[in-house]
Amino acid sequence: MSAALDPRLEAALGAFAAGRDALAARPVVAELTAGALNRVYRVTSGAGDWVVRLGGGADANLAINRVAERQIHAIVAELGFAPKIVHAAPAAGLLVTEFVAGAQVTRERLREPEMLRQLGARLAELHRVPVPRTVRRIDVHDVLLHYLELDGVPPGPVSREDLASRLRWSLANYRQIGAALCHNDLHHRNLLAGAGLVFVDWEYGGVGDPLFELAAIIGYHDLDATQRVELLTAHGGPFRPDDVTAMCLVFDCLHALWLDTAGAWGSLEAGQRDALLARLAIDPADREE
Secondary structure, three states: OOOOOOHHHHHHHOOOHHHHHHHHOOOEEEEEOOOOOOEEEEEEEOOEEEEEEEOOOOOOOOOOOHHHHHHHHHHHHHOOOOOOEEEEEHHHOEEEEEOOOOEEOOHHHHOOHHHHHHHHHHHHHHHOOOOOOOOOEOOHHHHHHHHHOOOOOOOOOOOHHHHHHHHHHHHHOOOOOOOEEEOOOOOHHHEEEOOOEEEOOOOOOEEEOHHHHHHHHHHHOOOOHHHHHHHHHHHOOOOOHHHHHHHHHHHHHHHHHHHHHHOOHHHOOOOHHHHHHHHHHOOHHHOOO
8 A cells, every 4th residue: 555545545445345455455556637626546456446536525616416427427437438437425526436548638639630530529429329317417507607606706817797798698699409418528637548538527427518518628728720620520510610609608718717616727737828818808709710
């Protein structure tokens, strides 16, 4: 067992039988790169080779539903889009999954044409899966209202009033064209590239809008017009340019609201902050398709 084993990790493993077996076997533990708030570890022992996610504890403010996360993760894991679940304790923010061999995709690699084509095609497969009744529905309007109406959130670099004004424009010019199983938070750290692409961290997964899924990728990675075409063409969805423009603005506003709420503007990689703020500074009516 690693000498610096996180006490939270030790307690989490001790809360279920297979985890106690892993502790008894003195596991090899390595912390993995994660998002701004969660802690993620690879735990390898005779009991198995696992990834253990410890939630960051701000679920209510960040609109995270751990029960719903477990439900969709279990479904997509059976279909090969996510690692299989070993153990989950939603109330504790604990999720243990099988370790999947594969390289975490870098930001630079995701922006390459071949990776964009692979990702677009893989998402098209996910979005064609028949929608189960047991999976939560994600309404973008409800999510935006949640963040806009939160009390006690310190002001970020873009005012709430400015974000609300941009959202009024974009939502007035956007219409959802369908509903599908969506991950809804696909930045490069949530992608593993092995024999195929596997998606991790389904905190915001649910039945949603495929265009929002694609807009998140565009916004997270500052894709230019050519890169957008690669992604959208590989996906094959019937998206109008005006709808893509509107939804990209919706995502940028939501991203800014999430960063405010999580206190996570400092987590952005080099150039991301400036690019996001530059897009949010453009009058919506002047945005190019």
